[in-house]
Amino acid sequence: MIEINHVNKWYGPTFQVLKDCTTSVAKGEVVVVCGPSGSGKSTLIKCVNALEPIQGGDITLDGVKVNDPKTDLPKLRSRVGMVFQHFELFPHLRIIDNLRLAQEKVLGRKHGDATAKAIKLLERVGLQDHAKKYPAELSGGQQQRVAIARALAMDPIAMLFDEPTSALDPEMISEVLDVMVDLAREGMTMMVVTHEMGFANKVADRVIFMDRGEIVEDAKKADFFGTPRSDRAQKFLSKILQH
Amino acid sequence: MGTGTYLDLLLSGLVVTVKVSVLAWIIALVSGSVVGVLRTLPSRTASWIGFCWVEFFRNMPLLVQLFLWFFVLPELLPRSAGLWLKQLPNAPFWTAAIGVGFFMSARVAVQLQAGITSLPRGQKQASTALGLTTVQTYRYVLLPMAFRIILPPLTSEFLNTIKNSAVAITIGLVELTGEARSMQEFSFQVFEAFTAATVLYLLLNFVVVTAMRFLERYVAIPGYITGK
Numbered sequence: 001m002i003e004i005n006h007v008n009k010w011y012g013p014t015f016q017v018l019k020d021c022t023t024s025v026a027k028g029e030v031v032v033v034c035g036p037s038g039s040g041k042s043t044l045i046k047c048v049n050a051l052e053p054i055q056g057g058d059i060t061l062d063g064v065k066v067n068d069p070k071t072d073l074p075k076l077r078s079r080v081g082m083v084f085q086h087f088e089l090f091p092h093l094r095i096i097d098n099l100r101l102a103q104e105k106v107l108g109r110k111h112g113d114a115t116a117k118a119i120k121l122l123e124r125v126g127l128q129d130h131a132k133k134y135p136a137e138l139s140g141g142q143q144q145r146v147a148i149a150r151a152l153a154m155d156p157i158a159m160l161f162d163e164p165t166s167a168l169d170p171e172m173i174s175e176v177l178d179v180m181v182d183l184a185r186e187g188m189t190m191m192v193v194t195h196e197m198g199f200a201n202k203v204a205d206r207v208i209f210m211d212r213g214e215i216v217e218d219a220k221k222a223d224f225f226g227t228p229r230s231d232r233a234q235k236f237l238s239k240i241l242q243h
Numbered sequence: 244m245g246t247g248t249y250l251d252l253l254l255s256g257l258v259v260t261v262k263v264s265v266l267a268w269i270i271a272l273v274s275g276s277v278v279g280v281l282r283t284l285p286s287r288t289a290s291w292i293g294f295c296w297v298e299f300f301r302n303m304p305l306l307v308q309l310f311l312w313f314f315v316l317p318e319l320l321p322r323s324a325g326l327w328l329k330q331l332p333n334a335p336f337w338t339a340a341i342g343v344g345f346f347m348s349a350r351v352a353v354q355l356q357a358g359i360t361s362l363p364r365g366q367k368q369a370s371t372a373l374g375l376t377t378v379q380t381y382r383y384v385l386l387p388m389a390f391r392i393i394l395p396p397l398t399s400e401f402l403n404t405i406k407n408s409a410v411a412i413t414i415g416l417v418e419l420t421g422e423a424r425s426m427q428e429f430s431f432q433v434f435e436a437f438t439a440a441t442v443l444y445l446l447l448n449f450v451v452v453t454a455m456r457f458l459e460r461y462v463a464i465p466g467y468i469t470g471k
Contacts, residue, residue, distance in 0.1 A: 051368050078374025088369035091467050092387045101383055102373035136466030147369075154373065 001027045001062055001158055001189045002048055008056030009043065017043050018054070019213040025158070030190045032200040035210035036236065041193045042085075044210070045160050048191065049077045062157055078106045081151030085163040087143040089135035095122070095146055096131040099153045107154065114153075121149040125179050141172025148179055158189035165196055197240060201225060209233040249426050249439075256422030257443050263340050263418060264405040270344025271404060275351025280381060282356045293352065300349035305410050309342045313414040339411030339418075347404050354396050358389035391462055398455040402448050419443055 002025040009018040017040045025031045033041045046052040048059060050066050050073050059066040064076055089098050099118035103109045109117070122128045125145040127138075135143055144164060151159060161180065165173045177199050184190055184203035194200070200207055200221065207224040209217035209232070217224065217233045228234045282293035300308070313335070317325035331337065362385060370380040390397075409420040417425065423440035427433045 046368075049372055051372060074371075074374045074376050076374075077372055080372075082369070082372035084365050084369055086363065086365050088363070088365040090366070090370070090384050090388075092391065092464050102375060105379055105383065106374040134465045134467065136464065150373070 001025055001029075002191060003060040004044070004048070004057075005059070006057035007044070007047060007054050007059060009040075009047065009052065009054045017213050018047070020057070021210075021213075021215050022057075023208055023215055023218050025189060025191050027189055028187045029205045030184045030188075030192065030203050031206045031208060032204040033191065033193045033208045033210060034195060034197070034200070034236070035216075038212075039210040040213040041208075041210045042162050045162050045191055045193050048160055049080050049082060051082075074106065078102065078154055079157050081148075081154060081156035081159040083144070083147050083151055083159070083161045083164045085166050087135070087140070087147045087167075089143055089146055089150070091135050093134075094131070095127070095133055095135065095138070098135065098146060099150050102150075103153050117153050118149075121152050122146070124152075125149045139172060140168045141175045144168065144172075144176045145179055148176070148183075152183075158191070159183065161190065161192040161194065163193050163195075165194065195240065197225075197237075209236065211236075249430070249436075252422045252426055253419065253439055253443060256417065256419040256440075257447065259336070259416065259418040260405065260408055260420075261447065263336060263343070263411060263416065264408045266340040267343035267347060267408060268401055268404045270341060271347035271351050271400070274345065275348035276355055276386075278348060278352035279355030279359070280386075282352060283359045284377075293356075297349045297352050300345050301353075305343065305346050305407055306413060308346055309338065309410060309414050312342045313338045335411060335414045335416035338414055339408060339416050343404060343407050343411070346407065347400060350400055350403075351397070354393045354400070355389060358393040359385055361392060362388055391464070394455070394459050394462070398452060401451055401455070405448060405451065406444070 004021055004023050007018050007021045008016065010016050021040075021044060023031075033045065035041050043052055047054050048061065048066065050059075054067055061076060061080065064071055066073075066076065089095075090101065093101065096115065096118050099121060100111070100114040103114035103117060104111065119128060119131065122131055125148060127142055127145055127149070130138060130142065130146075135146070138146065148159075148164075164180070165176050168176065173196070177196060180190075180192070180199065181203050192199070192204075204221045207217070207219060207221055208215055209224070209228070209230070211232050216230045217228055219228070224233070225237070228237060278293045278296045281289040282297070284290060303311075317328045319325075320328065328334070366384055366388070367380055370384040371377075375383065408418060411418060412421045412424070419440055423436045426439075427436040430436065
């Protein structure tokens with residue numbers, strides 16, 4: 001589904017954020033990307049739907065080359081859902097309109113159809129009573145659930161999560177993770193940048209560990225948590241799992 | 244001048260001031276918005292055009308600009324075009340509206356640019372990730388928020404537009420200040436003439452401020468803190 005081949009990316013002329021990254025996410029697979037701050041994991045996931053350009057290598061999404069100038073990027077992006085660390089709901093639109101906007105403007109769905117879809121998804125994340133509210137009237141956890149629903153409203157073939165729980169209060173993390181776990185169990189293809197190792201342990205098929213722009217470890221979940229091969233990954237795990 | 248009172252003079256001046264200011268403000272808002280957006284696009288060409296526009300119109304005194312449009316431009320054009328321009332009916336009115344409008348557009352552009360760049364970068368990314376095109380992103384996501392944020396300073400710019408319209412007296416537009424001056428010349432009552440004009444300006448600007456307050460309240464987003 002997602003193929004990442006020898007991807008290189010620089011910020012400016014000298015700073016290389018991604019170094020020869022190669023990995024893939026198969027249909028229905030859940031891949032967790034972890035690693036210390038500044039390791040390039042968020043950048044990598046943003047390259048998948050071309051929010052960030054790459055300077056070397058290539059990325060294909062469902063057979064379509066992302067870094068091809070001829071690719072219709074808006075169309076391609078509309079087929080992949082993305083959830084951000086800071087939710088990024090549109091503050092001037094009611095919750096229901098946040099879910100309807102792209103359905104109508106990008107997919108050309110009729111207002112009634114878009115509304116029906118929006119309400120169905122709000123029910124799914126347990127927020128149907130908040131449809132008429134504005135984002136600022138919801139808690140962080142609720143906003144992030146809306147953001148997931150907004151992405152799902154586009155009927156995506158895969159979902160990208162960029163640290164979806166990092167900006168949340170601890171007590172709101174689980175309500176968001178619950179939605180993500182359900183999604184994973186339904187067979188959604190997911191690439192998730194997160195520090196939530198509990199989530200990784202529960203639903204991930206594979207775990208990718210990144211450090212300084214490189215993919216240091218790319219292993220099946222059991223292998224990653226059982227016997228990580230690299231020292232760097234072992235140290236990282238021992239630190240974040242010691243509490 | 245046999246008929247009509249001095250009040251009629253002032254009121255007809257007020258009407259001209261309102262007309263020229265509103266037209267100038269529309270020009271300023273439309274062209275300023277376009278230029279402001281250009282300045283936030285990743286394209287080098289776009290931001291260069293935006294840069295040139297803003298620096299050209301904000302770095303020259305308004306008075307000089309009006310003289311340029313009114314006296315110099317017709318001479319620079321081919322003779323026939325220049326003649327046509329000079330003979331346009333109501334030339335001072337249109338020149339003032341366009342001149343003040345472009346002058347103010349530079350200020351609107353800079354403020355809109357500030358409004359857009361003050362939004363979290365993730366807003367554009369989220370909108371792009373949903374598949375919206377750049378035009379749609381600006382139309383549905385960035386501009387509605389940016390304009391809300393800059394509404395208070397835009398109010399000041401609207402007031403400045405009204406006040407700046409008085410400069411048009413120098414190219415022969417008889418607006419409120421112009422009528423006050425001619426009233427003073429007929430009557431030698433300097434103090435009264437300009438007091439009356441001042442009161443009318445104050446009233447006009449008070450109407451604008453009040454209307455903008457209502458607009459601000461009308462577009463306010465529940466729960467969203469705008470720093471007020």
